């Protein structure tokens with residue numbers, strides 16, 4: 001009898017996590033993430049599967065990040081009809097994030113079709129729509145941490161806290177194969193100790209095989225406490241010279257961490273208490289609301305702050321902006337303030353009009369708190385371009401740009417090695433996924449140096465366990 005593990009996506013690269021466990025009695029998927037790439041590649045890779053989605057008996061969803069959950073609507077469109085197991089926070093967040101992703105796919109197709117119609121090229125269809133995303137929500141089932149449940153005839157699942165984003169889970173799968181039981185750990189994505197809102201990652205014990213991420217397989221982070229001190233410096237400096245602090249931020253987790261730090265800085269008297277803060281993103285406001293409703297997933301200090309008062313997101317001077325009209329009104333207000341808006345990499349969304357309005361004034365500060373991918377406007381700001389294009393027009397970059405590198409929700413290379421080496425089972429092999437080639441290969445090398453059998457599989461490679 002055999003148990004097979006196929007790495008269908010998210011190998012030697014970060015996006016598109018998707019792995020398939022095949023046993024004699026069942027087939028189970030781990031994640032169905034969107035692959036990010038150039039338009040044509042994006043459509044082709046995300047819409048083809050190397051298995052029949054209809055044959056799958058269950059899916060385990062580690063967390064809501066789009067590179068793990070974003071291709072679920074396509075999978076369902078292609079016939080997947082089984083249960084999707086996730087924590088309750090992931091389930092709630094999935095609705096927000098997948099509907100938003102559906103909206104982005106629709107808008108992108110609309111934009112392309114406008115160009116195509118001028119050139120007489122046939123129209124394209126979106127990868128999936130908001131309606132497709134809504135439909136797949138019926139397959140979600142909530143699972144508690146540390147409770148073993150049966151997800152297929154011969155497979156049990158237990159979730160543990162990953163400490164990566166709200167509701168994120170590490171999985172232990174116990175597979176009965178004849179007289180033996182194989183235990184696989186899905187350690188993707190692995191969080192970090194001391195993040196402002198979450199508990200540290202839990203140890204998943206007794207494993208035979210481990211699949212582990214390697215986003216930072218060859219990099220070290222600055223301590224998270226530095227993120228807070230760098231923020232104090234950037235905010236104080238800008239406010240003292242009468243400028244605005246513009247923070248491009250991802251709606252999920254990073255925005256809430258930034259709000260939490262600002263709230264602490266005000267309590268500690270390091271930032272003046274009446275400074276206006278605008279959270280200018282309906283999606284980020286909705287996500288923040290999920291944090292308030294799922295406090296059980298937060299660390300004891302944050303839960304305590306909700307018990308004591310209204311929690312870290314309820315400062316009197318935080319204004320939540322949903323209406324676009326109110327968002328644009330901020331352009332007319334010249335007083336010092338903090339504006340948090342998306343998209344995180346400055347490719348779309350309300351951050352664009354804030355940048356256009358503030359980028360040419362040297363009093364202002366653009367505070368970068370997240371990863372900026374190549375070829376994005378955000379990356380150009382980080383690289384210190386003198387001129388940048390926004391809405392098709394050129395602007396001088398006179399505002400100061402500060403890059404805060406200490407924020408990250410991922411374990412770094414030392415923490416990854418440490419996690420594997422502390423595993424108390426009889427680990428036979430470690431599969432290194434979810435990292436660019438150089439990061440994955442380096443982690444494999446370092447694990448091998450410590451006597452561990454490690455391997456970085458390539459896309460669609462299948463191994464027998």
Ligand SMILES: [Zn+2]
Pocket residue numbers: 063065164189
């Ligand atoms: Zn993630």
Ligand SMILES: [Zn+2]
Pocket residue numbers: 014065067068189434
């Ligand atoms: Zn990820």
